[in-house]
Amino acid sequence: xxxxxxxxxxxxxxxxxxxxxxxxxxxxxxGAVLVVGFRVGFAPVLSPSMSPAFDPGALLVxxxxxxxxxxxxxxxxxxxxxAPGERFAHRVVEVDLSRAEPLLRTKGDNNxxxxxxxxxxxxxxxxxxxxxxxxxxxxxxxxxxxxxxxALIVFxxxxxxxxxxxxxxxxx
Numbered sequence: 001x002x003x004x005x006x007x008x009x010x011x012x013x014x015x016x017x018x019x020x021x022x023x024x025x026x027x028x029x030x031g032a033v034l035v036v037g038f039r040v041g042f043a044p045v046l047s048p049s050m051s052p053a054f055d056p057g058a059l060l061v062x063x064x065x066x067x068x069x070x071x072x073x074x075x076x077x078x079x080x081x082x083a084p085g086e087r088f089a090h091r092v093v094e095v096d097l098s099r100a101e102p103l104l105r106t107k108g109d110n111n112x113x114x115x116x117x118x119x120x121x122x123x124x125x126x127x128x129x130x131x132x133x134x135x136x137x138x139x140x141x142x143x144x145x146x147x148x149x150x151a152l153i154v155f156x157x158x159x160x161x162x163x164x165x166x167x168x169x170x171x172x
Contacts, residue, residue, distance in 0.1 A: 021159060039064055041127050043077045043087055044137030049108030050075070050089060054129075059137035060089055064125035067102050070095060075129040076106065078119055089129060090115060 034040040041062040045054045053075070054060060062077050070076060072092050080086045090106035093114050102121045107114040 017159070018163065021163065040130075041077070043089060043127070045089065045132070047088075047108075049110050050091070051110045053091075053109050054089065054132050055134065057136075057138040058132040058134050059139075060129045061131045061133065062127035063130050065128050067121045067124055067126050068097060070102065070104060070121075070126050070128070076104070077127040077129065078104075078106070078121075081117060081119065094118075 035042075041064070043060045043062060045056050045058040045060060048056055060075075060077065070092055072095055074092045075089055076092055077087050077089045080088050090108050092104050093107045094105035096103040096118070103118045104121060105114050105118050
């Protein structure tokens, strides 16, 4: 009986990497469908300025809406005026639609005052936060390290090679 149990454990331990890879592949496909099919976006929370609504390390799920449809109370993800290439998420506290390009003033929920500058929206759409996933944004933040990206690519390649070797061995 003990031998049968050990054989079952070996088969299970052999299948586990394949199951993990399948789950990760399905998650990647689901993410791609959300991004392409439903125009969903993702943004990690970097600072405590939106606490307690969104804590640092959370991953925000966004969807673009028409820039002229933004309302006070919406949480939007916008480019940082002081740091090109970076974005921030704050709550809209003021909307001015009297011009061709809407002007917004935002404020972090945890900040005592509104952001000092009004932001001119030059795009047709603005990402509005639909939901958040706590802690998952920490994984997204790791992507900013080039060495980690290379390590993940090498690791994925090794996983594919090991899976291919096992598949070929099991066919015999």
